Amino acid sequence: MADETATLAAYVADLRFEDIPEEVRERAKVLTLDFLGSAIRARREAESTPSLLKTLEALALDAGGESTVFGDSKTWTPAVAALLNGALGHSLDFDDTHADSSLHPSAPVVPAAFAVGELVGASGRDVLTAIVAGYEVCCRLGQALDSTSHYARGFHPTATAGTYGAAAAAAKLFGLSKQRIVAAFGVAGSQAAGSLQFLVNGAWNKRYQVGAAAMNGVIAATLARNDFVGAVESVEGKHGLLAGYTDNAHPDKVTAGLGKIYETMKIGVKPYPSCRYTHAALDALIAIRREHNLTPDQIRRVEIGLHRNGITLTGDAATKRHPTSVVGGQFSMFFTGAVALDQGRFGWDDYDRLGDAAVDALADKFDVVQDDFLEIGRKHPFGARVRITTDEGVHERIHDDPSGEPNSFPDAQAMAQKFLTLARPVLDGRADQLADAILSLERFDRVGKATQLGRQ
Numbered sequence: 001m002a003d004e005t006a007t008l009a010a011y012v013a014d015l016r017f018e019d020i021p022e023e024v025r026e027r028a029k030v031l032t033l034d035f036l037g038s039a040i041r042a043r044r045e046a047e048s049t050p051s052l053l054k055t056l057e058a059l060a061l062d063a064g065g066e067s068t069v070f071g072d073s074k075t076w077t078p079a080v081a082a083l084l085n086g087a088l089g090h091s092l093d094f095d096d097t098h099a100d101s102s103l104h105p106s107a108p109v110v111p112a113a114f115a116v117g118e119l120v121g122a123s124g125r126d127v128l129t130a131i132v133a134g135y136e137v138c139c140r141l142g143q144a145l146d147s148t149s150h151y152a153r154g155f156h157p158t159a160t161a162g163t164y165g166a167a168a169a170a171a172k173l174f175g176l177s178k179q180r181i182v183a184a185f186g187v188a189g190s191q192a193a194g195s196l197q198f199l200v201n202g203a204w205n206k207r208y209q210v211g212a213a214a215m216n217g218v219i220a221a222t223l224a225r226n227d228f229v230g231a232v233e234s235v236e237g238k239h240g241l242l243a244g245y246t247d248n249a250h251p252d253k254v255t256a257g258l259g260k261i262y263e264t265m266k267i268g269v270k271p272y273p274s275c276r277y278t279h280a281a282l283d284a285l286i287a288i289r290r291e292h293n294l295t296p297d298q299i300r301r302v303e304i305g306l307h308r309n310g311i312t313l314t315g316d317a318a319t320k321r322h323p324t325s326v327v328g329g330q331f332s333m334f335f336t337g338a339v340a341l342d343q344g345r346f347g348w349d350d351y352d353r354l355g356d357a358a359v360d361a362l363a364d365k366f367d368v369v370q371d372d373f374l375e376i377g378r379k380h381p382f383g384a385r386v387r388i389t390t391d392e393g394v395h396e397r398i399h400d401d402p403s404g405e406p407n408s409f410p411d412a413q414a415m416a417q418k419f420l421t422l423a424r425p426v427l428d429g430r431a432d433q434l435a436d437a438i439l440s441l442e443r444f445d446r447v448g449k450a451t452q453l454g455r456q
Contacts, residue, residue: 009181067080135264195209296361303368334368338362
């Protein structure tokens, strides 16, 4: 390891809008819009939202400020806005995923960027630059942590590496120097936290800890802005991120191709509101059902092979076969697969089918197994093998890539439609205006002129 923290800090400090290739800037806008759709719908419908709002009121943290919470009618203080937008945007589990790091980059980064951008009166160009900086930092750190090892240790990379990404975005908008960004990363290293224990009972920790990552990034950068002395070498140090959070660190992945290879272009989006490890299997199940006109009564057995990470998150039959909560359903290959096979689609409203007798009966026919073949020569761990046994025969296919990955990234119309489907029930006609504003964000001299369209 050699100065990874300082190298990342210098990259963030020196990055200019003009340095970022146009295709990367365009992708960042689309990813931002995609994230905001989830945040806006979750403000109204996520079952954890009332608890978050009551807690903020009880702690007198609901005072007005200058920062937008998308889908909300009031403005908030920057740190709280980052917390809420991060938690809301991750609540539907419909937000983007970077396959190589197995994390959701927008959830911590975009809320931090908008919160500080509104605070300092930044332009849309400035905010886009900060978002790209945050994406690059958290995706690279996530890869360096090695997702398989990180998961095995019980950590959630969006909340750990994501704290650094949020700090990078906030620090960029504050205009911090390399040395001050090192300090911000030093504080972020103390804040990086996120446990997978939520999987046991479908708890809401996952949503909160991602929102906390966004908030903590804002706090870390603000401390650094005010000359707080943060730890140095927080990535590579003896007690740094790569020493404490993984048994298989890859420090070279932190800086390889930095400024030339953009991890932003490797971020995929979700067609289904569930854990990304379910998506390739859902694609395959829906395709086989359509091609062979299958109905549930024809199906005898379904075997789904996943990478070991997918088993960890979605494949434990004892706790995942018949989930009773939305979070449990989001992390159940059995539930999501049964719904998709039953009706040929899977969407946010289908969580109404939790406890449905027909879905549970179909889920009882599923076996989810670790498939070592999916770990050999694959570019990422999100593939799946699906075998459906019927009275007429066996149908099998392997999907190396779930839909929505960079090589099958949806076109502009599809991305806009996903956003509008989520946002219109909350914002009505303002949803279309907000979409137009985000997709032309670089034209705004003050980002607040765009974000105000996201208030209910």
